[in-house]
Amino acid sequence: MNHFKVNELTQDIAQAASDKKARDILIMDLTNISPVTDHFVICSAGSTTQVKAIADHIEEKLAAKGIKPLHKEGYRESHWILLDYGSCVAHIFVEEDRQFYQLERLWNDAKAIVFETTAQDVV
Template sequence: MGDNNNLLNVAYKAADDKRAEDIVALDMKGVSLISDYFIICHGNSDKQVQAIAKEVKEAAEENGYTVKRMEGFNEARWVLVDIGDVVVHVFHHEERSYYNLERLWGDAPIVHVPSELTQ
């Protein structure tokens, strides 16, 4: 697990630090070729969505990971932060249920990120 698991923890904690809501981590191995894990969460305003995405990007870089791309930042409706093995989807709360990625990727098991991170 090692590195990917650490990246998952770093990204999850970064989202949590900016009070992202309803954070879900999905194990995409065998489900998607895009990445090993998806993190899905939402913010309640454009500003919060951007703050979450920015925090995820900065935390990943501080921990030595390369952010391959970030899409949708200016619109702040659905920001995708691609950190290779982990892709973080930060939605505006109004968009989240519309896209419902959890249902779209219903075959992917939910990963329980260690609870000590969220203390």
């Protein structure tokens, strides 16, 4: 795991996921890898109900700052919800689906850090 600078949007997404007890929150730096986004926030939940709750909380927290997702996928089934905020894309998975799709391995050339619940831990 490497350290890298995380923008406020990415921190807010990771913190909102943490607020709803998301597990294994990982921030991936895609700035020199993907032309589409700078960061992924990937996290897991124990049920589809929790996946929805995490996604809802991220949307509520960012909406309070006037930020809305550009795109949202997977909400109906809630096994994998994707929230695209431009420079950061949140991936909220039911644990089994995260293990199946293994985004961390697909993007294994990206730097990654485990999110800790306090902003000063994310450098």
